[in-house]
Amino acid sequence: xxxxxxxxxxxxxxxxxxxxxxxxxxxxxxxxxxxxxxxxxxxxxxxxxxxxxxxxxxxxxxxxxxxxxxxxxxxxxxxxxxxxxxxxxxxxxxxxxxxxxxxxxxxxxxxxx
Amino acid sequence: xxxxxxxxxxxxxxxxxxxxxxxxxxxxxxxxxxxxxxxxxxxxxxxxxxxxxxxxxxxxxxxxxxxxxxxxxxxxxxxxxxxxxxxxxxxxxxxxxxxxxxxxxxxxxxxxxxx
Numbered sequence: 001x002x003x004x005x006x007x008x009x010x011x012x013x014x015x016x017x018x019x020x021x022x023x024x025x026x027x028x029x030x031x032x033x034x035x036x037x038x039x040x041x042x043x044x045x046x047x048x049x050x051x052x053x054x055x056x057x058x059x060x061x062x063x064x065x066x067x068x069x070x071x072x073x074x075x076x077x078x079x080x081x082x083x084x085x086x087x088x089x090x091x092x093x094x095x096x097x098x099x100x101x102x103x104x105x106x107x108x109x110x111x112x113x
Numbered sequence: 114x115x116x117x118x119x120x121x122x123x124x125x126x127x128x129x130x131x132x133x134x135x136x137x138x139x140x141x142x143x144x145x146x147x148x149x150x151x152x153x154x155x156x157x158x159x160x161x162x163x164x165x166x167x168x169x170x171x172x173x174x175x176x177x178x179x180x181x182x183x184x185x186x187x188x189x190x191x192x193x194x195x196x197x198x199x200x201x202x203x204x205x206x207x208x209x210x211x212x213x214x215x216x217x218x219x220x221x222x223x224x225x226x227x228x
Contacts, residue, residue, distance in 0.1 A: 033216075041220055043203065050213070058215070099164070100162070101159040104157040107154075
């Protein structure tokens with residue numbers, strides 16, 4: 001089925017460890033983004049990309065890196081995990097920067113201990 | 114600054130009762146407005162969207178929303194709630210910020226449905 005695929009679904013990290021959250025979409029969407037969801041705070045934009053080779057920071061980019069080498073993939077890297085990064089992470093994609101709504105992945109629940 | 118406010122953190126309604134979830138936004142121009150629903154452990158699903166034209170928009174699952182420019186509101190409604198509607202609902206506004214288009218979310222309203 002067409003859509004946005006996120007892996008892994010769950011992950012536990014120790015403080016200081018690094019990891020990459022994977023996101024792939026098969027809809028040929030130009031725009032991809034990463035959000036984190038924390039209780040009572042809605043979804044906050046971490047990084048986004050308007051096309052292959054182009055990325056930019058969102059509202060809460062510190063501690064995260066991204067790259068966009070292909071249209072399909074938009075991985076999110078945590079270089080040195082901190083407990084404050086415990087959250088649920090969602091990847092989303094859309095045509096034309098989201099004028100017609102985003103398609104979301106099912107999320108990655110990350111716990112940093 | 115652009116923002117979205119959902120004033121109700123939780124709402125409880127009885128099955129079969131009507132529902133209205135409130136959403137207010139702050140944005141200088143005509144916004145792109147969205148409602149998303151999130152079932153437990155799932156991603157977000159688009160319920161409906163407003164860009165222009167008729168201010169009453171219909172969505173999936175029997176939901177509708179009305180854009181009121183004078184009140185900066187985009188409230189979500191459903192005439193008769195089903196138990197399967199229990200979920201978290203997010204209002205969002207699409208806005209141009211720092212020369213790029215971004216989707217800004219409210220903090221969400223959790224809907225509980227009494228049998």
